Amino acid sequence: MRSFSNLWYWIVLAVVWSSASHWAMGVPYDLLVRARRAGGQAEQDLLDIVRINRNRLLYITEVSGLAILGFSCFFFSGLAMLGFYYSVEFAQAVFLLLFPVCFVMLINISTARKLRQGDTSLDIVGKSLIRCRIYTQIIGMISILITSLWGMYQNFSIGALG
Numbered sequence: 001m002r003s004f005s006n007l008w009y010w011i012v013l014a015v016v017w018s019s020a021s022h023w024a025m026g027v028p029y030d031l032l033v034r035a036r037r038a039g040g041q042a043e044q045d046l047l048d049i050v051r052i053n054r055n056r057l058l059y060i061t062e063v064s065g066l067a068i069l070g071f072s073c074f075f076f077s078g079l080a081m082l083g084f085y086y087s088v089e090f091a092q093a094v095f096l097l098l099f100p101v102c103f104v105m106l107i108n109i110s111t112a113r114k115l116r117q118g119d120t121s122l123d124i125v126g127k128s129l130i131r132c133r134i135y136t137q138i139i140g141m142i143s144i145l146i147t148s149l150w151g152m153y154q155n156f157s158i159g160a161l162g
Helices: 007-022 029-038 040-085 089-117 122-161
Strands: none
Touching: 007 089, 007 122, 029 040, 029 122, 040 089, 040 122, 089 122
């Protein structure tokens, strides 16, 4: 279960952050670019999918947000204990892969709440989605940096022992 020396782990890490930065609040970035460039039906499609995803995300948060929070705390504290207290490398890898995604979800929820309160013109929706995407990319860069530093430390320390 050597996760940090496995190529597939790093491929999954790259795919997770590439996908997370492409889909801001469940809306693909290319749809935003097309709506800004072409307008018309593409703009209406963007506003419709933002409205649908905003309402869906806020509904899930309001109905089962506390249950999801409780389960997430249980899951991540268990992973952290297994990984960093009991030195299970697979748990460390899963924790470093999934825990930062929680912050991305919080940013998506915050963006959805802001969009529910304000005007839903293309300009406001576009700025909100781009801001959400930039924050996601920043979290992704920090996450990849921390994961790679920890993975190198693990590989060097285990390599020195073996």
